Amino acid sequence: MKNKLLFKILITVCLFFSCSKIFASAYWIDVKGSGKVNEPINIELCYGSMGEYGVRHRDYGKELQLAGDFQMRIIDAKGNEQKLEFILQKDSWLAVFIPKK
Numbered sequence: 252m253k254n255k256l257l258f259k260i261l262i263t264v265c266l267f268f269s270c271s272k273i274f275a276s277a278y279w280i281d282v283k284g285s286g287k288v289n290e291p292i293n294i295e296l297c298y299g300s301m302g303e304y305g306v307r308h309r310d311y312g313k314e315l316q317l318a319g320d321f322q323m324r325i326i327d328a329k330g331n332e333q334k335l336e337f338i339l340q341k342d343s344w345l346a347v348f349i350p351k352k
Contacts, residue, residue, distance in 0.1 A: 276300045276310065278318060281343075288350055296321060296337060296344040309342040318344050327352065 276299060284292030296318050299309040316339075323335045325348055335346035 276314065278321075279307065286350075288352060290349070292348045292350065294323075294335060294346045294348060295340075296323075296346075297342070311342060315342070315344075 278296065278298050281295040281297060282292060283295070284290060286292065297307075297309050298315045298318055299307055301307055319337060319339060321337070321344075323337075323346070325333045325335065327333075333348075335348060337344040337346045
């Protein structure tokens with residue numbers, strides 16, 4: 252009985268690793284800017300997948316459109332909130348934030 256169970260586990264593991272590679276899709280945020288006071292910071296909300304070598308590839312379509320429903324806020328050290336307004340770009344959603352402090 253134990254041998255049959257071990258055999259089934261071994262076959263399952265072998266099949267799992269012999270199948271082709273599986274890639275998942277995800278959302279991520281790219282933040283670009285100097286981080287200095289009064290200089291704009293671009294916040295991009297992206298959707299896509301990660302390739303074989305860890306390179307992110309942006310995707311288009313329904314999933315990217317759904318990212319527009321996300322709501323994000325910047326909260327400063329005093330607890331003040333500022334809602335980010337995202338605008339749909341070709342391959343992402345873009346919000347621009349200018350730090351005052």
